[in-house]
Amino acid sequence: MIRFTIRRLLSGVVLLLVVTSATFFLAHLAIGDPTAGLLGNNATPDQRAALHEQLGLDRPLITQFWDWFSHAVRGDFGTSWRNFQPVSDQIALRVPVTLSVVLAATLLAAVVGLAVGIATGLRPDGILARVLKVASVVLFALPGFWVSLVLVMTFAVRLKWFPAVGYVPLTQSPSAWLSSITLPSVALALAAIVMIAEQLRNGFMEVTKQDFVRTLRARGLSSRRVTTHVLRNASPAALTVLAVMFVGLLGGAIVVEIIFNLPGIGSLTQSAAQIGDIPILLGLTAVTVVFVVLVNFLLDLVLGWINPKVRES
């Protein structure tokens, strides 16, 4: 168990280093001279040259990389090129917003997906199962921001049930906070709900055919108890989808955050990319990859707990 943990954490660290380093070079090569974006079109060549030197952009790229890298491994991601505030402070300010929405969406997806998955798994030919089949095809394909626009048009603009835009911190007013994250969370969760339900239904049908289910019935166990056994065996695929979805939500949240005007890491990414604020972009990449690694690690732990055979192989 300890060896498993260490191995997973090590491979996570390697992934983090490789991905952020690759992003460093990609960003510098793609953006080239960021001073135009940072200062706007009205800047004089002298102003741009001054900023160029101030940011150390005249040094060889590899020197710049080493400078950034040696600080980053110690947790120092430098300062933003726009306002010279520490990168970590700015991201720390944004993370709770995005996490609120993404965690709420994940929770929603897990609960509703589980319920629908069990219901359709028990009656694989029922009406709900057929509706799910069609819904899963469409909702998986439609992008989250499209769903967001439909939800905003319907529930915010037309019915006025929820605020169309804006974010209220939890500490300020829990009910307003909930109301402000409801629509974005639902928009992000819908695709995940149908995917999880579909996986569970397939898992149910697969597991129900297995010999041990018949043997459990032959021991006289009630259908409720047999269902518990089936569910535990059928859940790994659905949990994997949940983890993949969580990772996807972090990325997909960018457009959704813009639509709902939420000050999360998504809108920060967009503004930083627009002006070429590379330190912020690298910090955001690192934070995202850390989340990916953590979620995958948690997934492995849970899968190992569910089926101990997995833990040993």
Place this chain on the structure above:
Amino acid sequence: MTEAVLPPPGDAVQAQRRLWSRFLRRPLGVTALAVFLFVVLVGLFAPLLAPHDPNLVDLGLTQAPPSSEHWMGGDSAGRDIFSRLLYGARTTVYGAAVACLVGVGLGVPAGVAAGYFGGITDRICSWISDGVQSVPGMIVLLIVAAGTGADFTVLMVTVGAFMAPGYYRISRSRALAVRKEPYVDAARVAGLTHTRILHAHMFRAVRAPVIIQSALTAGIAMGMQTGLQFLGVGTASTPDWGQMMNDGFRTMGTHPLILLWPSVALGVTIAALAFMGSTLADLVSVRTEPVPRRRRGARPADETTARTGELAHTVERSVLRIENLRVAYATAHGDKQVVRGVCLDVAPGEVLGIVGESGSGKSQTMFSALDLLPADGRATCDGIWVGGQAVGDLPRAKRHALLGTRIGYVPQEPMSNLDPCYTIGHQLVEPLRAVHGLTKAQARDRAREVLLQVGITDPDRVLASYPHQVSGGMAQRVLIAGAVAGKPDLLVADEPTTALDVTVQAEVLELLRELQQEYRMALVIVTHNFGVVADICDRVAVMKDGRIIESGTVERIFAAPADPYTAELIRASQDDTESRDDLDAAWNETEAEAGRKVHT
């Protein structure tokens, strides 16, 4: 030489044609395909179809409602929405095509190579694929967009690179599957080069999954592309749907129509792609047509069958009695009868053997007795009694209350009959608590006791183990313990020794006999082996093609089998050379004899 190894190409062409014609018979698939082709054509011919210049600004048209001149009205800058929508289709289709081509180009060759060659190639490719998937795609796309001055083609190439892992995974798993096919081995033995094998087999194998994946990928690429355009990535001179949605979004409070048009266009296009993909996936994965659903309560179409087998005891004296059992399975071609008119019974303390080859209906007979047939199977009979009580018409819940209390079941394959997710202790204790109402401590004591009884010397270790941590013989002992823990009157054992090593077989059989005598249980043992019958049974029923062809006491059957098939089965298990041909020959002889009897 090589021609003999490669399957004739005609087959593949025909299979392709069949798939295509089956696709055209699915209304949803055809509609989706028509919608998608419509969007593609509109995109291609946008310059001819558009009634206005998409970029022409007419201030009078600003946020104008639909009119006969401008079918969808004007946008916030005073441009004709309908024309912009047509040109937008062009951008959308082009972007999706670029992303799919790049995804296929990167993912499929890598996946096929990884699956075919395995080893280090596989490890490197898979590592890269996993790495790409953990890169935050939108961040990279925004960086690329910022850096390249929103060059649309470069952007969609990047999207394609992020789509490549999807293609990689399916190609790899298909290649792995094909790699194991015997004809690929044959091709290698025949001296074909890797290149020819890859060309001949692999690309054919991955074709259908890649098309399905492309429908999915195109939809996702359209979503990402429109999302980026919504964020302001893209050139103002080329109309696209994301830009239009952004424009509509900013005025949605006052002019919702401006947002509605491009949203509907995008939604319908993506949905069409998704349904094309899922219809195709359905057709590829399900090769047979769906089974018609049987009306609830409808009786299976009975073949007129005579009763077979004999009843040796009165109803009152029997632990299990079945009269005229028929079992049928629903298939695409109507019901298939697998058990035809079986009668049997067993008394307390008696051991009945049901003998037959696989497919003779012996297991189906037994599952009917337990009421545990698979969902598409259906049993009907003139009567079934457990302990002298008629149970055939009992509601399902009452019928299942017999399981674990009056009837115990020992399955065939020990490993697949234990739930891999729970400890053996949990699996033994749970029914004792839930069905027999024991406390946790009592149930644990009882579980330990039966484990000792089935010859397990360290019950505590076994109780704490998971199924994969014990041997097959041990697992079968655990299953026997589970079956007898509730002290049933009747034990039903389905080929209890078939999956075990020869040395363990005798021990398990001996154990069953001991337990049967100790608990004074009736034992019904299903087997294909007359050796088992000779060891343990009092009476025997021989089954073939769903009928009992002979039954009687073991002494009588061994001394003077009345049926040549029985004689052949006995001989086969004595020499241990069960040849299917011999058995079939014996069966044909029986049939011929029966035919002579009818005619004379």
